[in-house]
Amino acid sequence: MPELWELSVEEIAGRVRAREVTASEVLESCLARTARVEPLVSAYLEIFEDEARERAAAIDRRLAAGEDPGPLAGVPVALKDNLSLEGHALTCASRILTGYVAPFTATAVERLLAAGAVPVGRNNMDEFAMGSSCENSAYQRTRNPWDLGTVPGGSSGGPAAAVAAGSVPLSFGSDTGGSIRQPAALCGVVGVKPTYGRVSRYGLVAFASSTDQIGPIARNVRDSALALEVIAGADPHDATCAAEPVGSYLAAIEQDIAGLKVGVIREIDPAALSPAAARNWRQSLDRLEAGGADLVEVSLPSLDAAIAVYYVIATSEASANLARFDGVRYGRRAEGADNLIDLYFDSRSEGFGAEVKRRIMLGTFALSSGYYEAYYGRARGVLERMRRELATAFEKADVVVTPTTPTAAFRLGEKVDDPLAMYLSDIFTTPASLAGLPTVAVPSGSDDDGLPLSLQIMGRPFAEATVFQVSRAFEREVGWSVAPAFLGAAEGAGAG
Amino acid sequence: MRVLGGGLSEAAKLTPIGVRVCVPIQPELNFYLKVMALTHDDVRKIATLARLRFTPEEELRLTGQLAKIVDYIDQLQAYEIAEPDLGSLGVMEAEDRPEPCLPRERFLANAPASLDGFLLVPEVKGGGDA
Numbered sequence: 104m105p106e107l108w109e110l111s112v113e114e115i116a117g118r119v120r121a122r123e124v125t126a127s128e129v130l131e132s133c134l135a136r137t138a139r140v141e142p143l144v145s146a147y148l149e150i151f152e153d154e155a156r157e158r159a160a161a162i163d164r165r166l167a168a169g170e171d172p173g174p175l176a177g178v179p180v181a182l183k184d185n186l187s188l189e190g191h192a193l194t195c196a197s198r199i200l201t202g203y204v205a206p207f208t209a210t211a212v213e214r215l216l217a218a219g220a221v222p223v224g225r226n227n228m229d230e231f232a233m234g235s236s237c238e239n240s241a242y243q244r245t246r247n248p249w250d251l252g253t254v255p256g257g258s259s260g261g262p263a264a265a266v267a268a269g270s271v272p273l274s275f276g277s278d279t280g281g282s283i284r285q286p287a288a289l290c291g292v293v294g295v296k297p298t299y300g301r302v303s304r305y306g307l308v309a310f311a312s313s314t315d316q317i318g319p320i321a322r323n324v325r326d327s328a329l330a331l332e333v334i335a336g337a338d339p340h341d342a343t344c345a346a347e348p349v350g351s352y353l354a355a356i357e358q359d360i361a362g363l364k365v366g367v368i369r370e371i372d373p374a375a376l377s378p379a380a381a382r383n384w385r386q387s388l389d390r391l392e393a394g395g396a397d398l399v400e401v402s403l404p405s406l407d408a409a410i411a412v413y414y415v416i417a418t419s420e421a422s423a424n425l426a427r428f429d430g431v432r433y434g435r436r437a438e439g440a441d442n443l444i445d446l447y448f449d450s451r452s453e454g455f456g457a458e459v460k461r462r463i464m465l466g467t468f469a470l471s472s473g474y475y476e477a478y479y480g481r482a483r484g485v486l487e488r489m490r491r492e493l494a495t496a497f498e499k500a501d502v503v504v505t506p507t508t509p510t511a512a513f514r515l516g517e518k519v520d521d522p523l524a525m526y527l528s529d530i531f532t533t534p535a536s537l538a539g540l541p542t543v544a545v546p547s548g549s550d551d552d553g554l555p556l557s558l559q560i561m562g563r564p565f566a567e568a569t570v571f572q573v574s575r576a577f578e579r580e581v582g583w584s585v586a587p588a589f590l591g592a593a594e595g596a597g598a599g
Numbered sequence: 600m601r602v603l604g605g606g607l608s609e610a611a612k613l614t615p616i617g618v619r620v621c622v623p624i625q626p627e628l629n630f631y632l633k634v635m636a637l638t639h640d641d642v643r644k645i646a647t648l649a650r651l652r653f654t655p656e657e658e659l660r661l662t663g664q665l666a667k668i669v670d671y672i673d674q675l676q677a678y679e680i681a682e683p684d685l686g687s688l689g690v691m692e693a694e695d696r697p698e699p700c701l702p703r704e705r706f707l708a709n710a711p712a713s714l715d716g717f718l719l720v721p722e723v724k725g726g727g728d729a
Contacts, residue, residue: 206705339698411672422649429650431720436711444726452652460651464642464665467649478672484680491681523668 107132112178112272112326116219119177122166126159126177130221133179137223137270143251145243146265148184149192150224155179158221172219175333180215181265181274183258184225185232186317187306188212195308196240197230199454200434209306210341211275211317211334218333223271226261230456231425232282232310234258235528238519239458246515247290249554253512256286262320263290273330274320279310280413281507281532283318284544284559288507291546291555291583293327293574294320296532298564299539300345302331303338311420312343314536324545324578328352328571335567345565352571360576361395363569366500370406375530377510379550384506387547387558390580391504396573401496401503405489406534410526412489413533415469415482422466428454461522486537493538493561502573503561505531507544511554531559541567543574546583637666 107115107129118124134152141147162172182188185195187205194200208216215222229239237245237260245260247253248268255264259276263286266274276283278296287294295318302317309315319330332352338344367388373381392398405412430436430450437449455463469478496503508528518525535542540561547558558577562570642662646653653661703716712719 203709206701206709405678408675408678411675414668415672415675426650430711431718432706433709434711440726441721442726443720443723446721447650448652448726451650455651460653461661461664461668463649463651464645464661465668468637468641468645468665468669471645471648477676481675481678481680482672483683485675485678487681487683488679522664523671526668 106136108136108269108272110272111323112175112321112329115178115272116174116176119162119166119219120171124177126162126166126172126219126221127156129177130155130159130179130223133223133271136268137265140248140268140270143246144248144255144264144268144270145245146226146255146261146268146270147181147224148194148196148227148242148261151191152223155221155223162219162221173333174218174329175215175273176219178220178273179223179271180220181224181226181262181271182212182222183228183232183262183274183276185228185277185308185310186212186275187308188222191225193225193308194242195231196228196242197454197456197459198241198435199428199450201454203434205306207306209317210303210338212306214334214336215275220273220333224265226259226265226274226276228261228276229258229282230459231308231421232258232277232279233421233458233462235281235285235525236513236515236518237261237264237286238515239456241456244515247512247554249291250512250552252514253554254289254515254517256289256508256512258282258286259294259320260286263287263292263294266290266292266320266322272322273326275317275330275334276320277307277310277315277317278532278536279314279316280417280536281529283320284507284532284542284557285529287320287544288546288557288559289512289555291549291557292320292322293324293546293578294318294544295327295331296535296542297331297335297567298345298541300343301335301347301349301541301565301567303336303341303344305338305340305344309424311417312424313420314417314539324543324571324575325353325356327543328356328567328575331567347565350568352568355568356571356575358572359395360391360573363396363502363573364399364500365391365396365573366401366496366503367398368403368406368496368503368505369400370403371505371531375509376506377550380506380508380510380556383548383550383556384558387504387506387577390547391573391577394576394580396576399499401500403489403492403496403534405485405492406530408485409489409533409537410530412482412486413529413537414465414526415478416486416537418462418466419469419479419482420466422463422470425455425459425463430454458522489534490538493534493540497563501562501566501569505559505561506547507531507557507559511550511552511556535559535561540564541570543570545574545577545581547577547581548583637662637669
């Protein structure tokens with residue numbers, strides 16, 4: 104008999120709605136699990152147990168009164184610390200937002216609450232979502248539950264580690280260039296970056312507004328599909344949020360994929376992958392074929408330029424978006440400045456961490472007079488080229504697959520002094536961000552050290568249902584079940 | 600003019616939009632396409648634009664790191680480009696009508712300093728010597 108924290112999102116909601124267990128019992132199981140794993144993993148910046156208990160009790164009262172709290176009834180969820188929940192601190196893991204309290208709730212979070220979910224805490228992240236290892240948090244290092252000496256990935260490292268460690272069955276992150284998919288891959292869980300415009304960005308702190316999307320992280324594909332269904336859909340508060348109907352992502356998710364065309368990008372060089380990742384990549388293609396899919400070759404000649412394009416576009420947008428943090432309207436204000444200009448300089452210089460400053464600098468450079476055409480203009484041009492290449496690929500293929508990352512989780516500290524090396528781990532995730540395509544990262548096995556590897560499945564705009572269907576078929580072939588191993592550290596006697 | 604290789608950019612712009620293959624120009628030509636390395640002075644100027652201050656040690660380290668990143672990004676000069684199609688950006692048309700916004704007191708609750716319903720800041724004149 105599994106413990107309640109081990110259940111899937113669907114099982115929890117199903118059993119709570121059927122009144123076989125209470126939301127409070129589920130929450131207590133997750134909180135007990137969290138108390139055991141959190142000292143090892145450090146996935147949270149804050150856990151609000153009391154408030155979560157009140158919410159769970161309220162859900163139980165509604166059930167007792169004959170009401171249906173919704174499709175996520177009693178499901179404990181964790182939120183990346185760039186998603187607004189009214190009345191709660193929101194820091195983006197940055198010192199510049201010390202003391203900031205969200206004055207409203209993000210649309211996606213409102214929808215979670217309306218569906219019966221129970222937020223339990225704020226997850227750690229790379230500062231302002233800038234990073235691929237969670238090491239850029241101003242507050243703490245989060246560790247990968249599979250090997251505590253390795254990074255959980257980033258920037259949504261906290262949300263991914265929390266789900267992998269069994270603290271919650273579902274969490275939410277944001278993905279700008281891979282920030283949901285890469286940590287999901289490194290932590291052996293499923294991560295979803297929806298189509299640009301599928302989920303409202305209202306209440307998400309902006310990093311690069313042309314690619315930012317909120318998405319779920321869960322232990323299996325069905326749970327992540329259900330979660331996206333809840334948060335997706337039009338929102339008058341976000342002009343870039345699409346009116347496109349959402350539909351049911353679970354309706355056809357179990358259909359087999361016989362005859363579906365899976366595009367394999369010709370330019371992926373297996374030599375650029377770690378040996379284990381290269382073996383796993385070939386094996387993943389075999390599994391898709393075994394599942395009935397037809398593999399077709401597609402071409403993305405600009406793949407090698409993706410990182411360069413992304414780091415120009417994203418930092419340019421970030422340099423503008425982060426101009427609002429100046430010590431005047433909210434957040435941390437530097438002491439002692441006796442004029443406004445110095446207040447800006449001091450507050451920003453003291454408040455931002457090294458990577459955020461680096462990216463603001465790079466973006467300011469790319470947009471500056473004399474360099475704009477050579478950097479921002481050119482990046483936009485290559486991006487357009489890449490979009491067209493992908494559009495052509497999707498004329499031949501229903502989905503396009505790549506490895507999610509070139510390697511499994513790397514060691515803590517390994518890339519921290521080499522920003523460029525860190526950026527290069529985003530090679531496969533950035534194209535879908537730049538093109539706005541729906542993409543799911545699905546566990547695909549593990550390397551020789553038992554660290555998870557992952558397959559990335561991209562679809563046409565708003566074809567989430569197809570991407571989930573292929574992801575689910577692949578998951579069935581892999582037979583992956585998440586069992587956080589806590590390698591390298593004793594989890595404690597009697598660990599379940 | 601520090602940006603070289605303008606001729607090739609022009610050539611790239613003339614490429615018919617229907618051509619979907621993006622051909623990296625041969626590596627040996629990269630010499631001509633190189634944008635000059637980022638200098639210490641550049642970094643200082645950008646920092647002023649970005650309203651950031653660095654210690655001399657930070658500035659030195661940052662110059663090295665940014666130079667390496669910009670060097671990497673310079674590979675973009677070798678790729679053919681397509682003109683952005685603004686209709687393809689997927690931006691939705693939202694109805695333009697006024698809506699109530701955040702009440703002033705809730706907004707000001709996060710302000711570092713306020714007075715009588717306004718944000719309080721130090722004197723506007725002076726400063727700026729980064």
